[in-house]
Amino acid sequence: MSLNREDVEKLCLLARLEVTPEEMTDVASKLSDIVTLVNQLRTADTTGAVPMAHPLDIAQRLREDKVTESDQHEHYQQNASMVERDLYLVPKVIE
Amino acid sequence: MHEATIAQLAQELKSRKISSQELTKHFLERISRLDEDLNAFITITQNDALAQAKAADARLASGEETPLTGIPIAHKDIFCTKRVKTSCGSRMLDNFISPYDATVVARLKQAGAVMLGKTNMDEFAMGSSNETSFYGPAHNPWDRNTVPGGSSGGSAAAVAARMACGATGTDTGGSIRQPAAFSGVTGVKPTYGRVSRYGIVAFASSLDQAGTLTRTAEDAALMLQIMSGSDELDSTALPNLVPDFCKALKDPWENITIGVPDNFFDKGLDPNNAQLIRDALSVFEKLGATIKEIHLENIHLSVPVYYVVAPAEASSNLSRFDGIRYGYRTEGESSDLAEFYMRTRGEGFGAEVKRRILTGTYVLSAGYYDAYYLQAQKIRQLISQDFARAFEDVDLIAGPTTPTPAFSIGQKINDPIQMYLNDIYTIGAPLAGLPALSTPCGLVNNLPVGLQLIGPHLSEERLLKAAHYFQQETDWHALVPPGYID
Numbered sequence A: 001m002s003l004n005r006e007d008v009e010k011l012c013l014l015a016r017l018e019v020t021p022e023e024m025t026d027v028a029s030k031l032s033d034i035v036t037l038v039n040q041l042r043t044a045d046t047t048g049a050v051p052m053a054h055p056l057d058i059a060q061r062l063r064e065d066k067v068t069e070s071d072q073h074e075h076y077q078q079n080a081s082m083v084e085r086d087l088y089l090v091p092k093v094i095e
Numbered sequence B: 001m002h003e004a005t006i007a008q009l010a011q012e013l014k015s016r017k018i019s020s021q022e023l024t025k026h027f028l029e030r031i032s033r034l035d036e037d038l039n040a041f042i043t044i045t046q047n048d049a050l051a052q053a054k055a056a057d058a059r060l061a062s063g064e065e066t067p068l069t070g071i072p073i074a075h076k077d078i079f080c081t082k083r084v085k086t087s088c089g090s091r092m093l094d095n096f097i098s099p100y101d102a103t104v105v106a107r108l109k110q111a112g113a114v115m116l117g118k119t120n121m122d123e124f125a126m127g128s129s130n131e132t133s134f135y136g137p138a139h140n141p142w143d144r145n146t147v148p149g150g151s152s153g154g155s156a157a158a159v160a161a162r163m164a165c166g167a168t169g170t171d172t173g174g175s176i177r178q179p180a181a182f183s184g185v186t187g188v189k190p191t192y193g194r195v196s197r198y199g200i201v202a203f204a205s206s207l208d209q210a211g212t213l214t215r216t217a218e219d220a221a222l223m224l225q226i227m228s229g230s231d232e233l234d235s236t237a238l239p240n241l242v243p244d245f246c247k248a249l250k251d252p253w254e255n256i257t258i259g260v261p262d263n264f265f266d267k268g269l270d271p272n273n274a275q276l277i278r279d280a281l282s283v284f285e286k287l288g289a290t291i292k293e294i295h296l297e298n299i300h301l302s303v304p305v306y307y308v309v310a311p312a313e314a315s316s317n318l319s320r321f322d323g324i325r326y327g328y329r330t331e332g333e334s335s336d337l338a339e340f341y342m343r344t345r346g347e348g349f350g351a352e353v354k355r356r357i358l359t360g361t362y363v364l365s366a367g368y369y370d371a372y373y374l375q376a377q378k379i380r381q382l383i384s385q386d387f388a389r390a391f392e393d394v395d396l397i398a399g400p401t402t403p404t405p406a407f408s409i410g411q412k413i414n415d416p417i418q419m420y421l422n423d424i425y426t427i428g429a430p431l432a433g434l435p436a437l438s439t440p441c442g443l444v445n446n447l448p449v450g451l452q453l454i455g456p457h458l459s460e461e462r463l464l465k466a467a468h469y470f471q472q473e474t475d476w477h478a479l480v481p482p483g484y485i486d
Helices: A005-015 A021-043 A073-079 B006-014 B020-038 B046-062 B103-110 B153-160 B177-183 B217-227 B245-250 B271-287 B299-320 B337-348 B351-364 B370-390 B416-423 B428-432 B460-473
Strands: B041-044 B072-076 B114-119 B166-171 B186-189 B209-214 B257-261 B290-294 B396-400 B436-444 B447-454
Touching: A005 A021, A005 B351, A021 B299, A021 B351, A021 B370, A021 B416, B006 B020, B006 B046, B006 B217, B020 B041, B020 B046, B020 B072, B020 B114, B020 B153, B041 B153, B046 B114, B072 B103, B072 B153, B103 B114, B103 B166, B103 B217, B114 B153, B153 B166, B153 B177, B153 B209, B166 B186, B166 B217, B177 B186, B177 B209, B177 B436, B177 B447, B186 B217, B186 B460, B209 B217, B217 B245, B217 B436, B217 B460, B245 B460, B257 B271, B271 B290, B271 B396, B271 B436, B271 B447, B271 B460, B299 B351, B299 B370, B299 B416, B299 B428, B351 B370, B370 B428, B396 B460, B436 B460, B447 B460
Parallel strands: B072 B114, B072 B166, B257 B290, B257 B396
Antiparallel strands: B041 B114, B166 B209, B186 B209, B186 B436, B396 B447, B436 B447
């Protein structure tokens, strides 16, 4: 099963991940190989099988609804590339 | 000093025959001399290590030590380490200084272990050769032209070359066991949920598990004892009490039944590897174990299942890397936020990571979700049931860890499918959440081969004990790569 340039570009948009024109042929070709590999699943007989999201039979643990974190934004923002007045800076979003 | 195991060194430290500072300096010297050719370390924390060693010596003098107090270890660079760079082998986190410690790191620190540094790995744990790292490949000390395995390649190489007494790793599809096999060390992946994942940069959240790379099963038990146990910071960490792994090793041998899947001895398995596995099984028979052939009905689908589930989970987990709050940020102006994200992520991630994110996006996208992701989850259930059924008749499952010994650097990196097929024997255990380990069982052309043991959920005692008894009967785990004795 082959993925073409257009298929890859759609995936790039969904994943917010750029593939350059130079990379495109190789990426499309290798992704196609991977899809061929995983296509083996499509013909397997899974009648009656329940999808398994988690390897052990456990449920989400609950805890008391009380605040346990403290405000450490200065500490955490040390790793941010652009911060001003405690706000993360991003390129323009709204026209 | 680098020849001794953690267990032996713990005795010598306790009796004050050696000090942690001496031991730590010894390993730091080895790293400075040997790592240039191996590239097992991304960051060496020399000053911190010496300070930790000094504190450990004070603790040892006052008699309130643990078996790991003063022992120099390394952490795979996927574990967050406070105030220390945590890169995941990626340009995306090349500038990231973690503001906190992972639970595994905190527990080992509290026990008094000394951190020598952070080890090299495949980028974001995606790989089987340590060749996708932004920092260049790690090399196998047994033959520096070969890979140490991946993704915990740096940890495996560091322990094999005696640059650390032990190291942490993570295993999602085989990333502890496969490098352990290639590098001739003991690698243990516990039951899913046995060890907290808090502070481990997430790859595939339903598969990831932290574990150990050491030279013996006994050393693995010592480290896992400290690392394991419930954690309120990880809701997938099991609340089950951690048994005394080390005591289990000292229990007398009980005859067990070991199941060997006929599926594993297929044409993909190197005949020399196959023979060493059979020889290893004979060792268990001599101990009194019964070997029984079993069949895992759906195991041949484990690679395609994994390469749907893991990339799908990765595509979600890696969406947090957007250049805003931490990590790499594209330079220059972007016309809008979407372009900013695309360029940051396109530039920050390497080729394999991008492939996996795009694969994950594909199998989760509208129109394909049912055919791939949902289908993979159903087959995952079937694979789990196959193991559960097998464990009704056998106590452990044994087989090869890898299809061949270590391959050459550069040999498979341009063929992802060939690379993925390396995981063929290791992928089943994480899909079912089962504990598994690899222990050295021989050499082929002077390259190590690993025997894999898989147990039912929460059976680490049984696994470690079997590996320990095997290591009492054989010497493979004690071999040193040529050139690394001194």
